[in-house]
Amino acid sequence: MNSLELDIKKKISQGLNTLFNIQLDEDKISLQPTKPEFKGSFTFVTFSITKLTNKSPEETGKLLGEYLVKDPSICSAYNIVKGFLNLEITDSAWIKTFQAIYLDKSFGKLTPKNKKIMVEYSSPNTNKPLHLGHLRNIFLGYSLSEILKTAGYEVIKANLINDRGIHICKSMIAYSQYGNSETPDTSGLKGDHLIGKYYVMFDKLYKAEIEQLIAAGNTKEEAEKKAPIMLQAQKLLVNWENGDSETIDLWKKMNQWVYDGFNSTYQKIGVDFDKFYYESDTYLLGKNIVNEGLSADVFFKKEDNSVWIDLSPEGLDQKLLLRSDGTSVYITQDLGTAELKYTEFGFEKSVYVVGNEQDYHFKVLKLILEKMNKPYASGIYHLSYGMVDLPSGKMKSREGTVVDADDLIQEMTETAAMHTKELGKIEGFSETEAQALYHKLGLGALKYFLLKVDPKKRMLFNPQESVEFQGNTGPFIQYTYARISSLLRKAKQLNIQSDNLDFNQITSLEITERETINLLKDFPAKIEEAANLFSPSLIAQYVYDLAKQYNRFYNEVSIFNESNPQLLTFRIAFSDSIASAIKKSMKLLGIEVPEKM
RNA sequence: GCACUCGUAGCUCAAUUGGAUAGAGCACCUGACUACGGAUCAGGAGGUUUGGGGUUCGACUCCCUACGAGUGCACCA
Numbered sequence: 001m002n003s004l005e006l007d008i009k010k011k012i013s014q015g016l017n018t019l020f021n022i023q024l025d026e027d028k029i030s031l032q033p034t035k036p037e038f039k040g041s042f043t044f045v046t047f048s049i050t051k052l053t054n055k056s057p058e059e060t061g062k063l064l065g066e067y068l069v070k071d072p073s074i075c076s077a078y079n080i081v082k083g084f085l086n087l088e089i090t091d092s093a094w095i096k097t098f099q100a101i102y103l104d105k106s107f108g109k110l111t112p113k114n115k116k117i118m119v120e121y122s123s124p125n126t127n128k129p130l131h132l133g134h135l136r137n138i139f140l141g142y143s144l145s146e147i148l149k150t151a152g153y154e155v156i157k158a159n160l161i162n163d164r165g166i167h168i169c170k171s172m173i174a175y176s177q178y179g180n181s182e183t184p185d186t187s188g189l190k191g192d193h194l195i196g197k198y199y200v201m202f203d204k205l206y207k208a209e210i211e212q213l214i215a216a217g218n219t220k221e222e223a224e225k226k227a228p229i230m231l232q233a234q235k236l237l238v239n240w241e242n243g244d245s246e247t248i249d250l251w252k253k254m255n256q257w258v259y260d261g262f263n264s265t266y267q268k269i270g271v272d273f274d275k276f277y278y279e280s281d282t283y284l285l286g287k288n289i290v291n292e293g294l295s296a297d298v299f300f301k302k303e304d305n306s307v308w309i310d311l312s313p314e315g316l317d318q319k320l321l322l323r324s325d326g327t328s329v330y331i332t333q334d335l336g337t338a339e340l341k342y343t344e345f346g347f348e349k350s351v352y353v354v355g356n357e358q359d360y361h362f363k364v365l366k367l368i369l370e371k372m373n374k375p376y377a378s379g380i381y382h383l384s385y386g387m388v389d390l391p392s393g394k395m396k397s398r399e400g401t402v403v404d405a406d407d408l409i410q411e412m413t414e415t416a417a418m419h420t421k422e423l424g425k426i427e428g429f430s431e432t433e434a435q436a437l438y439h440k441l442g443l444g445a446l447k448y449f450l451l452k453v454d455p456k457k458r459m460l461f462n463p464q465e466s467v468e469f470q471g472n473t474g475p476f477i478q479y480t481y482a483r484i485s486s487l488l489r490k491a492k493q494l495n496i497q498s499d500n501l502d503f504n505q506i507t508s509l510e511i512t513e514r515e516t517i518n519l520l521k522d523f524p525a526k527i528e529e530a531a532n533l534f535s536p537s538l539i540a541q542y543v544y545d546l547a548k549q550y551n552r553f554y555n556e557v558s559i560f561n562e563s564n565p566q567l568l569t570f571r572i573a574f575s576d577s578i579a580s581a582i583k584k585s586m587k588l589l590g591i592e593v594p595e596k597m
Numbered sequence: 598g599c600a601c602u603c604g605u606a607g608c609u610c611a612a613u614u615g616g617a618u619a620g621a622g623c624a625c626c627u628g629a630c631u632a633c634g635g636a637u638c639a640g641g642a643g644g645u646u647u648g649g650g651g652u653u654c655g656a657c658u659c660c661c662u663a664c665g666a667g668u669g670c671a672c673c674a
Contacts, residue, residue, distance in 0.1 A: 125674085359601065476636065544622090
């Protein structure tokens with residue numbers, strides 16, 4: 001908590017003690033920002049304490065208000081509306097608040113918590129390129145990691161690659177039959193796109209075969225089971241599990257192409273990972289845990305040797321953990337991976353950024369580990385994000401209605417280039433600099449668009465709106481930063497040194513300055529909140545409000561026309577601090593800000 | 598059928614976790630100084646918070662109910 005707020009709470013605590021003999025520590029006192037239509041900056045709600053004061057809400061507020069303004073260093077005035085005590089803060093207290101922020105070069109960096117958190121995100125299948133849904137996942141995971149780091153945690157960014165299973169075999173079969181040994185080089189296609197092509201091809205071939213079989217008199221179910229290409233894919237999976245060298249070679253070659261493709265996308269969007277897990281390595285883990293659970297009587301075995309857990313006391317169903325033939329299922333390998341992660345890193349928390357269609361899976365996963373008294377069970381958190389819809393409805397990869405990640409980034413960059421050229425403000429930029437700027441802006445627009453919405457909520461991706469660069473958008477915030485940068489360049493030219501600033505000379509503030517400082521002071525608290533709630537959208541919302549509020553100041557107050565040199569210098573320092581907070585906030589979202597645009 | 602999630606301005610999203618007259622952006626209308634960057638700013642219009650009940654000083658928020666939308670309920674992953 002910043003010191004201004006703490007000081008006020010202390011005063012209130014003292015006041016309650018002196019006036020009503022109520023013992024209420026400052027950390028139990030809650031203050032809220034005053035609504036703009038009332039005078040004041042902080043509001044104390046008196047309803048909840050009237051039972052202790054034995055006075056009406058108004059009377060309680062009046063007595064407390066009188067007490068607070070007796071000390072003129074913080075509160076200059078008060079007013080009461082019903083049970084709301086609104087407090088006005090002196091300019092000197094605001095200036096003091098700003099001074100502390102300005103002098104603290106690591107403002108917004110929270111003290112180390114000495115705790116480790118693993119954040120798993122992205123976790124794609126290796127049979128098709130990344131799409132818009134993955135982008136929401138990736139941006140969320142990356143941003144959350146940045147937020148947690150800044151909030152003082154040690155963060156391990158993990159990616160669990162789904163590199164085995166029937167879906168991989170599908171593209172392998174199509175490729176080996178129709179691929180003509182083409183490669184990313186010979187085809188000119190990015191590796192993940194090349195593989196995706198064959199995954200789609202498999203689906204077409206499969207459907208055609210099903211239709212033929214139905215025409216030949218089979219039922220739909222029969223046809224789906226008997227289709228030759230599906231049988232071949234299944235055989236390939238068996239070959240793979242048996243370690244057949246030819247199959248493994250093809251699998252390795254094709255997966256490598258996909259990894260190269262993914263890596264190029266990751267690099268382009270500026271995200272990275274500390275640790276990669278491959279399901280082909282971890283899918284057999286978890287059987288030990290099943291045995292452990294059996295001997296502890298947490299699990300039970302049925303007559304056919306399959307292993308189950310009964311979660312009906314928890315309101316869920318029975319859940320299979322091991323097939324009758326002894327092979328693992330999805331949850332088995334996730335149990336194993338959870339254990340592996342913990343033994344390797346010994347974290348306090350483990351966050352999984354995974355779509356909300358897997359809510360049930362993670363509920364079960366956590367419950368099982370809790371029942372087994374695993375020390376890491378309680379630290380498991382499923383950051384369940386909502387699906388991304390298109391105006392045309394749901395994205396479906398098989399129906400070709402997905403928005404491809406690489407294409408989308410390309411389009412955003414082109415749109416940024418178009419807007420920038422129209423406005424014509426970057427003369428003097430080299431072609432490389434211009435391209436770098438378009439990339440920053442296009443990606444900034446896209447990331448902000450996806451991150452500003454509460455992660456838990458399903459969201460609509462409207463392509464037209466996403467390329468708008470006005471209003472509540474990434475480029476709006478980037479623009480605010482670029483404009484302040486321009487101010488600071490000019491100040492430097494004029495040799496205005498904010499290091500020489502004597503804060504004692506500053507005695508009063510413009511309303512817009514006061515309001516902006518009021519927002520600025522909340523930055524560390526916002527980071528803490530975003531870290532606690534695993535919600536980058538809070539930062540996105542915050543930095544927009546901050547930029548918007550600063551723009552009001554910028555529009556109303558002239559800086560270089562100010563005749564008082566101390567005041568001029570103050571406004572430069574003030575602008576500098578806002579720019580710095582904007583840059584830090586945007587970094588938490590994984591967005592870069594330009595000096596010119 | 599059972600379970601979970603959601604329903605806020607024409608559209609996309611907020612709402613300090615139970616607080617005041619529910620706020621932003623887009624779109625629409627009106628306006629902004631020879632100043633520092635107009636990708637900006639100010640103003641207007643737009644709401645029975647899906648409907649109905651309940652809990653209390655006070656409800657978008659909590660409980661019940663109806664309606665609507667989505668997701669999950671494989672010896673798939």
